[in-house]
Amino acid sequence: MEARNGEDLLRSLCSAPGRKTCLFLLLFLGVWYCQALEMSTGKIPYLEAVNGSTVLLPCTYLSCIGIKNLYFSWSYNDNGTMQKVCDSVIPSEDVEPNLKIYKERVEFVGSSKTQNISILLWNITFEDAGEYTCYGKNPKEKGRNHSAIFTLVVVDELRVVDNTLTIIIASCVGGFIALLMTFMLLKNLTLFVLAKLEEKNKECLVTSSGIDNTENGLSGSKATPKPTPKKA
Ligand SMILES: *[C@@H]1O[C@H](CO)[C@@H](O)[C@H](O)[C@H]1NC(C)=O
Ligand SMILES: *[C@@H]1O[C@H](CO)[C@@H](O)[C@H](O)[C@H]1NC(C)=O
Numbered sequence: 001m002e003a004r005n006g007e008d009l010l011r012s013l014c015s016a017p018g019r020k021t022c023l024f025l026l027l028f029l030g031v032w033y034c035q036a037l038e039m040s041t042g043k044i045p046y047l048e049a050v051n052g053s054t055v056l057l058p059c060t061y062l063s064c065i066g067i068k069n070l071y072f073s074w075s076y077n078d079n080g081t082m083q084k085v086c087d088s089v090i091p092s093e094d095v096e097p098n099l100k101i102y103k104e105r106v107e108f109v110g111s112s113k114t115q116n117i118s119i120l121l122w123n124i125t126f127e128d129a130g131e132y133t134c135y136g137k138n139p140k141e142k143g144r145n146h147s148a149i150f151t152l153v154v155v156d157e158l159r160v161v162d163n164t165l166t167i168i169i170a171s172c173v174g175g176f177i178a179l180l181m182t183f184m185l186l187k188n189l190t191l192f193v194l195a196k197l198e199e200k201n202k203e204c205l206v207t208s209s210g211i212d213n214t215e216n217g218l219s220g221s222k223a224t225p226k227p228t229p230k231k232a
């Protein structure tokens, strides 16, 4: 009973007599739910790219109460200090922003028609690696700010190829060595066992007695592979 109270309440309110209260409640919940501006750098806000390539730093915004003079910016966390990459204001929906760009090799590829404020970073270098923050502030929400982070990792393709090659070679060599060791171990073990048996055989032959002979015959039949190399 207790657990279903909310659902029951909503159902009774939304039945004919309480329809107005129900609508009010739903409206209230809706406004409360979608008040915030949302910045998003995608499901996987992380990219590993080779130096010299051109990457997209994705960011989109979402606001169900609409935007007016939405301020947005991209900034780069350069060793603790935030460096502005670019910023602008979107006056209203469907009006393209007039971008101010503060970093070289940056191109705005977004569009307010698709709530897209992504940028392209051309010909990336190792210094470009790091955290990029997509920031937004909608005056309609009393200027509350929102942001999302995208991480760029710059790698040297050659090093990656080298690594895989090294791993392949290492595992091949390792496998071969392991095989060799196993083989040698088995060989040594076999030789050791054979030697032991031979020793035992000799001992038996030397100290042979009537009873020992039958036992000797048994162990001799067990170690049949041994006499052949001796004869050969
Ligand atoms: C990537 O970095 C390496 C090492 O610094 C450099 O030799 C190479 O030319 C760079 N590649 C590009 C495409 O810039
Ligand atoms: C980053 O910060 C460290 C320590 O604060 C400093 O030694 C280093 O030179 C800085 N690097 C750059 C690229 O500013």
Ligand SMILES: *[C@@H]1O[C@H](CO)[C@@H](O)[C@H](O)[C@H]1NC(C)=O
Binding pocket: 105, 122, 123
């Ligand atoms: C990127 O590099 C290519 C080739 O080096 C060059 O032609 C192009 O102008 C560069 N683009 C930018 C935006 O620097």
Ligand SMILES: *[C@@H]1O[C@H](CO)[C@@H](O)[C@H](O)[C@H]1NC(C)=O
Binding pocket: 056, 058, 060, 109, 110, 111, 114, 116, 117, 118
């Ligand atoms: C944003 O725009 C860029 C360039 O047109 C596009 O590549 C990217 O897929 C867009 N992102 C989203 C989430 O629509």
Ligand SMILES: *[C@@H]1O[C@H](CO)[C@@H](O)[C@H](O)[C@H]1NC(C)=O
Binding pocket: 135, 144, 145
């Ligand atoms: C975002 O807002 C918080 C408080 O609401 C403030 O402390 C912070 O400095 C703001 N960030 C930016 C980048 O303006």
